[in-house]
Amino acid sequence: MNWKNIQHCYIILIVYKMKGQNNIILKGSIIKLDTKGVMQRYKIKVHLNSVTSESVHLGVFLAIVGGFLDAYTFVGRGGVFANAQTGNIVLVGIEISKGDFVQALMYVPPILAFVLGVVVTEIIKKRSPLILIRDSARVILIIEIILLFIIGFLPNTVSDSFVNVVISFVSSVQICTFRKLVDSPYSTTMTTGNLRTASYEAYIAITKKNRESGIRSLRYFTIIFSFLFGAFVGGRATIYIGDKSIWIAAFILIFSLILFSIDEKICNSV
Template structure:
């Protein structure tokens, strides 16, 4: 059977690990950092529009700043990719994971309260870097910090698989639903850890990211048909 070498960054196990981080950070910022979503900027955009409609103008920046931080994270990630992709010494995605680790390490030691806006900026920046860097699992487009696209893709593949009896499509659908499950588990873990550790709960994400960083030195063999 023909095999090809695939980078760890596109494997399900790494995608699942990063998805746990994504779900964790959403509940972490919402519960301990002023009710702001770190990942799903759609939620912040809706809250921004709601504040605008209600004349609650003092809250506009509260939601706008994380949105802008997310956009900045995407731009910085693309800059890192363009600069470091030709350099084989270390993969550019590992640099992104290392940056996520360092930023969240600093976040963990910022006490909840007056600096929550700055923390939300940092976490939104981290989530943008992650979603821009890790966009595929086994060749399929997947998001590790939000679920809407995964739910759409998984359900479309499920219908196609059932309708045409395509086992490959069914396997892909299960992959998407598995990622959604890991996001839910990450969100639940975020609730438990935030209730226990408050702002220091971000250290749990640091541990997960350290695991992800180390695992990316591994190269795996997969069937060419899995891409």
């Protein structure tokens, strides 16, 4: 069965069951309905689906990487934040206001790299079955790992601007791929939106005694502190190890990739 359609199939089976029918005729064959079994398998599948790309524990690892990369570029690559492009767009405007168009152009490449990351991510989502890897999120993680390892191998003669452009691309594909935390949108490479949502959900939880909002708030604060922890580790590692400290982020992503392999084995056994 194609698991992408299981929810639709499950709804159909429930409708038949509500009508009091225990059998369904499909292309001349009589299939006995087992809604209880289907329900159990469906719930298991949905749970396993959330174990990886939308899970809190994967979000924690990705947020650590996000904080690490920001600290890495700020401490060791020219004092810039390569993850979010708001600062670069502001700097473009500031330089233009000064009449320094050449300097303004210096901030454009990271922005274009971010845009390219969005395009590449969408292409991969549509074409991942053609490259023998069904899960596009896994493809993105592999791309991130490869690029971060390459950055670590680059000689000191390579400009910080080039490295920051590559990291902007990495940040973009990660943002576009991992956009949901269980049931809510979030980001793994910036915290402003996460902080707003965490604060709002905490307010609702306190004022309206809403348990679900309390849980959501806790999830978001977990991601925020994971980002902070990643920034701490990234800053310390960059100071003491140097450019090759970026491999730490790559190894964290490798561990995240292992989660997908474990999930696939569990799904195949269901």
